[in-house]
Amino acid sequence: MTFQTMLATMAVGMLRTFGVFVLTLLGSLPLGMVVALLKKSRFALVRALVGAYISIMRGTPLMLQLLVWYFGPYYLFGWSISGWRFPAIVLGFVLNYAAYFAEIYRGGIESIPVGQNEAAVVLGYSRTQTFMRIVLPQVVKRIMPSVTNEVITLVKDTSLAFTLAYQEVFSLAKQISASQTSFMPFLIAGVFYFVANYAVEFGMGLIEKVLDYYR
Amino acid sequence: MIVEMKNICKRFGSHEVLTDISFGVDSGEVVSIIGPSGSGKSTLLRCATFLETIDGGEIWYMNERAAGTDTSGRVEYVPQKDLHRFRSYCGLVFQQFNLFPHYSILRNLTDAPIHVQHRSREEAEDTAMDLLRKMGIADKAKAYPYQLSGGQQQRVAIARALAMRPEILFFDEPTSALDPELTGEVLKVIRQLAEEHMTMVVVTHEMPFAKAVSNRVIFMDGGVIVEQGDPYEVFENPREERTKQFLRVFER
Ligand SMILES: Nc1ncnc2c1ncn2[C@@H]1O[C@H](COP(=O)(O)OP(=O)(O)O)[C@@H](O)[C@H]1O
Ligand SMILES: [Mg+2]
Numbered sequence: 001m002t003f004q005t006m007l008a009t010m011a012v013g014m015l016r017t018f019g020v021f022v023l024t025l026l027g028s029l030p031l032g033m034v035v036a037l038l039k040k041s042r043f044a045l046v047r048a049l050v051g052a053y054i055s056i057m058r059g060t061p062l063m064l065q066l067l068v069w070y071f072g073p074y075y076l077f078g079w080s081i082s083g084w085r086f087p088a089i090v091l092g093f094v095l096n097y098a099a100y101f102a103e104i105y106r107g108g109i110e111s112i113p114v115g116q117n118e119a120a121v122v123l124g125y126s127r128t129q130t131f132m133r134i135v136l137p138q139v140v141k142r143i144m145p146s147v148t149n150e151v152i153t154l155v156k157d158t159s160l161a162f163t164l165a166y167q168e169v170f171s172l173a174k175q176i177s178a179s180q181t182s183f184m185p186f187l188i189a190g191v192f193y194f195v196a197n198y199a200v201e202f203g204m205g206l207i208e209k210v211l212d213y214y215r
Numbered sequence: 216m217i218v219e220m221k222n223i224c225k226r227f228g229s230h231e232v233l234t235d236i237s238f239g240v241d242s243g244e245v246v247s248i249i250g251p252s253g254s255g256k257s258t259l260l261r262c263a264t265f266l267e268t269i270d271g272g273e274i275w276y277m278n279e280r281a282a283g284t285d286t287s288g289r290v291e292y293v294p295q296k297d298l299h300r301f302r303s304y305c306g307l308v309f310q311q312f313n314l315f316p317h318y319s320i321l322r323n324l325t326d327a328p329i330h331v332q333h334r335s336r337e338e339a340e341d342t343a344m345d346l347l348r349k350m351g352i353a354d355k356a357k358a359y360p361y362q363l364s365g366g367q368q369q370r371v372a373i374a375r376a377l378a379m380r381p382e383i384l385f386f387d388e389p390t391s392a393l394d395p396e397l398t399g400e401v402l403k404v405i406r407q408l409a410e411e412h413m414t415m416v417v418v419t420h421e422m423p424f425a426k427a428v429s430n431r432v433i434f435m436d437g438g439v440i441v442e443q444g445d446p447y448e449v450f451e452n453p454r455e456e457r458t459k460q461f462l463r464v465f466e467r
Binding site: 124 | 264305327379
């Protein structure tokens with residue numbers, strides 16, 4: 001197998017990895033905000049349920065969670081799980097990362113001085129306006145470093161999809177390396193992850209710069 | 216009467232912070248509230264501006280009741296949409312300014328008029344620039360709060376409150392967070408507003424200012440109004456022993 005064919009074969013895996021990555025972010029970034037707001041709900045029951053959800057997501061291995069989401073429907077309800085692989089992976093990642101993002105958001109929201117809220121309320125802003133116009137923009141700026149960390153972790157965590165025999169870049173590297181007795185696939189995979197994270201850092205750095213106009 | 220507080224009681228848990236407080240403010244009046252720290256001055260302003268809910272008594276604005284005790288003795292506020300109107304009658308200037316750091320100075324003054332009061336951007340910006348000129352900081356319109364001194368920030372905060380065209384403006388120790396050399400510029404602005412007959416209630420420790428600018432002085436201690444009256448009377452000729460004691464500290 002030439003280097004080119006190796007690269008071409010693995011490019012498919014890279015695309016699959018990228019798919020999991022993008023869908024996870026699209027799902028978990030907004031869902032995390034919903035979870036964070038529910039965690040601050042007026043109702044104790046809602047707070048308790050959301051707290052339990054966050055604890056479970058953070059307290060058990062993501063690999064285990066993926067297995068549960070994939071095989072759960074079959075073992076619990078006897079449903080067929082053909083075609084369920086990719087949705088199960090995305091679901092597992094989204095729910096797991098939403099919990100982490102929720103905690104980051106909550107910390108960010110709680111770090112905004114109460115005076116900001118009070119000034120807005122006295123000026124007549126509604127609760128929604130106060131959150132969207134005054135609090136949220138400041139939260140975004142404060143949490144950028146933590147979010148960057150989490151996104152970088154996600155890039156590397158996508159390799160966990162191999163647990164469900166999903167042919168992403170890492171599992172392909174393992175297979176090709178074994179069949180070709182070559183170390184090259186691992187190098188290619190390593191470079192891929194590194195470049196992906198470099199792009200993430202660069203992108204997030206740009207956003208942080210844009211938000212640098214105030215203190 | 217612009218605002219009337221009747222028999223206000225306020226508790227935090229079992230700790231009664233305000234006890235049977237009554238006072239009213241007429242249009243154009245400037246009232247100073249003085250008193251030791253912890254006497255409930257901030258809580259009183261926060262109740263008047265609907266940041267805290269009262270546990271007893273009544274709040275009236277423009278001869279309309281915003282809150283009061285119902286037949287069962289519980290305090291009831293008007294519904295949310297009416298409360299919004301009552302909120303628009305009053306402005307509050309905080310000790311810590313609380314400007315919005317992510318908005319330019321101009322936007323700090325125009326955002327609420329545009330998005331809360333639905334005034335046109337053009338009109339809101341004209342009003343804002345007029346106010347900034349009056350505060351002597353028109354050149355800072357495009358700057359951000361962190362680029363301003365404390366005195367300038369507090370003047371922006373006053374302008375932000377005025378941009379909403381309130382009937383009455385409350386100040387909670389507007390100069391207490393400022394370096395001494397910066398208090399003058401803020402007091403000057405408030406004095407100017409007093410000359411224009413803006414209705415104001417000012418909590419302050421600046422005794423000469425309170426004496427010179429206000430029509431009435433209220434002395435609070437331990438959650439009650441100990442004494443109120445003409446500033447000259449209260450400062451030069453206090454009736455109550457507690458007032459005398461408190462003022463003695465400031466004479467040194
Ligand atoms: N949110 C709160 N929860 C509990 N106690 C409070 C709260 N706000 C104020 N207090 C208490 O109420 C009393 C009056 O406080 P405050 O109104 O801030 O006084 P002042 O402004 O005159 O210094 C103080 O004993 C203070 O500890
Ligand atoms: Mg106070």
